[in-house]
Amino acid sequence: MTTLIRNGTLVTAEKTLAADLLIDGETIRDVRAGIPPETARRVIDAAGMLVFPGGIDVHTHLDMPFGGSTSSDDFETGTRAAAFGGTTTLIDFAIQARGMTMRQALDLWWKKADGRASIDYGLHMIVTDLPDAGLEDMDSMVAEGVSSFKLFMAYPGVLMVDDATIFKALSQTARNGALICMHAENGSVIDVIIRRALAEGKKAPIYHALTRPVTAEAEAVHRAIAMAEIAGVPVYIVHLSSEDALNQVREARDRGLPAFAETCPQYLLLSVDELARPGFEGAKYVFTPPLREKSHLPKLWDGLKHDHLQVVSTDHCPFCFEDQKAIGKDDFTKIPNGGPGIENRLQLIYHHGVNEGRISLNRFVELVSTTPAKLFGLYPRKGELAAGSDADIVIWDPNQEHSISAKTHHMRVDYSMFEGFRVTGNARTVISRGEILVEGGRYLGRAGRGRFLKRAARGGAWK
Numbered sequence: 001m002t003t004l005i006r007n008g009t010l011v012t013a014e015k016t017l018a019a020d021l022l023i024d025g026e027t028i029r030d031v032r033a034g035i036p037p038e039t040a041r042r043v044i045d046a047a048g049m050l051v052f053p054g055g056i057d058v059h060t061h062l063d064m065p066f067g068g069s070t071s072s073d074d075f076e077t078g079t080r081a082a083a084f085g086g087t088t089t090l091i092d093f094a095i096q097a098r099g100m101t102m103r104q105a106l107d108l109w110w111k112k113a114d115g116r117a118s119i120d121y122g123l124h125m126i127v128t129d130l131p132d133a134g135l136e137d138m139d140s141m142v143a144e145g146v147s148s149f150k151l152f153m154a155y156p157g158v159l160m161v162d163d164a165t166i167f168k169a170l171s172q173t174a175r176n177g178a179l180i181c182m183h184a185e186n187g188s189v190i191d192v193i194i195r196r197a198l199a200e201g202k203k204a205p206i207y208h209a210l211t212r213p214v215t216a217e218a219e220a221v222h223r224a225i226a227m228a229e230i231a232g233v234p235v236y237i238v239h240l241s242s243e244d245a246l247n248q249v250r251e252a253r254d255r256g257l258p259a260f261a262e263t264c265p266q267y268l269l270l271s272v273d274e275l276a277r278p279g280f281e282g283a284k285y286v287f288t289p290p291l292r293e294k295s296h297l298p299k300l301w302d303g304l305k306h307d308h309l310q311v312v313s314t315d316h317c318p319f320c321f322e323d324q325k326a327i328g329k330d331d332f333t334k335i336p337n338g339g340p341g342i343e344n345r346l347q348l349i350y351h352h353g354v355n356e357g358r359i360s361l362n363r364f365v366e367l368v369s370t371t372p373a374k375l376f377g378l379y380p381r382k383g384e385l386a387a388g389s390d391a392d393i394v395i396w397d398p399n400q401e402h403s404i405s406a407k408t409h410h411m412r413v414d415y416s417m418f419e420g421f422r423v424t425g426n427a428r429t430v431i432s433r434g435e436i437l438v439e440g441g442r443y444l445g446r447a448g449r450g451r452f453l454k455r456a457a458r459g460g461a462w463k
């Protein structure tokens with residue numbers, strides 16, 4: 001099957017140009033002005049539209065057991081919702097729970113995705129147990145295409161690992177070329193603060209935020225980068241939420257260190273005030289790190305603009321309000337941590353970033369697609385509009401107005417963190433490896449068509 005996308009404005013991280021794009025089967029064959037329409041069996045008129053590489057969300061938790069529950073989107077509902085929002089690739093997290101090998105965790109997550117995913121996906125491995133004998137398991141994972149690992153400096157007794165483990169894992173990546181992704185918060189200190197709060201009877205959702213100070217995040221970011229510096233390897237900070245943490249990344253990068261970080265739409269657009277909503281409503285915004293004071297928001301946007309932050313992901317980890325968040329009705333520490341967002345990332349960053357003049361169109365593409373592909377071993381197969389790349393393409397209507405609501409979204413969760421947000425700019429046509437998944441609000445995809453992506457490691461030298 002050949003498809004020609006004509007008359008659109010192509011946007012990549014590097015340039016914006018009026019050109020046509022020819023798809024042959026699953027890949028892009030040609031990108032240039034004036035490709036004759038008779039070259040292709042199917043012609044899509046993209047006049048007035050933007051055409052950019054499919055979004056890549058490198059931080060999602062589908063079908064993940066966590067906090068006494070399991071995230072409510074599985075690989076079928078989650079990838080379909082992602083497609084509606086213009087995301088054509090995601091990287092989810094397999095969890096090597098204590099007592100389990102990484103091999104077992106990988107097999108388990110393949111089983112969760114198999115027959116369900118409708119877009120391509122990779123996996124990071126969350127490591128909770130790393131005896132010296134397990135270090136070589138990391139190398140085996142890299143050989144399987146799992147070229148990144150997440151380690152937690154928070155959630156003591158559940159996912160947190162100590163500094164020795166973190167340093168050993170970082171050091172191993174000097175040999176196997178993987179990237180360590182760090183959940184950076186000082187979990188031990190936070191744990192003490194939480195116990196004090198509970199002892200004082202402070203159990204409402206707002207205390208989730210009030211017991212996780214920004215300094216606990218900044219300190220952990222500093223420590224993570226310092227350990228990576230000693231090991232002589234890059235490090236990637238996930239879901240960075242505050243100005244204080246951002247300053248640590250900026251200072252490291254100013255010193256020439258390969259420190260990278262992502263933030264998420266919720267940290268750019270929402271504040272701690274959401275957790276103080278009446279009744280138990282604040283539980284909808286309980287995720288970690290927590291939402292911060294409003295003053296942090298413009299600093300994070302600034303960080304995106306000036307490349308102190310390199311990626312926008314979602315940390316999509318949905319739990320239904322009615323029957324999952326409710327587990328913590330009388331105690332905020334029991335509220336499953338996480339929020340939904342896989343569907344709205346491009347809409348929100350386009351509207352509040354590009355339309356509101358905070359970032360350029362090319363920077364938008366770089367943040368939501370190209371840099372994620374580069375950092376996580378998928379480039380130029382993904383994240384690019386060029387001959388030979390996978391035909392993962394979004395045809396974006398820059399004028400379409402859309403109101404975000406749980407009533408109309410496709411995520412399997414009973415609320416939206418962005419309920420009532422009005423955005424201008426939305427995906428009209430979403431193509432994955434040459435197949436149209438979404439067209440004008442209609443879903444044409446198929447569960448199970450998504451493929452596991454074996455991602456490259458950097459091979460010793462950071463590119």
Ligand code: URP
Nearest residue numbers: 183287288315317337338
């Ligand atoms: O609260 C969050 N972020 N839940 C998902 C797990 C994590 O830490 O990323």
Ligand code: ZN
Nearest residue numbers: 183238239288
């Ligand atoms: Zn995390």
Ligand code: ZN
Nearest residue numbers: 059061315317
């Ligand atoms: Zn996460």
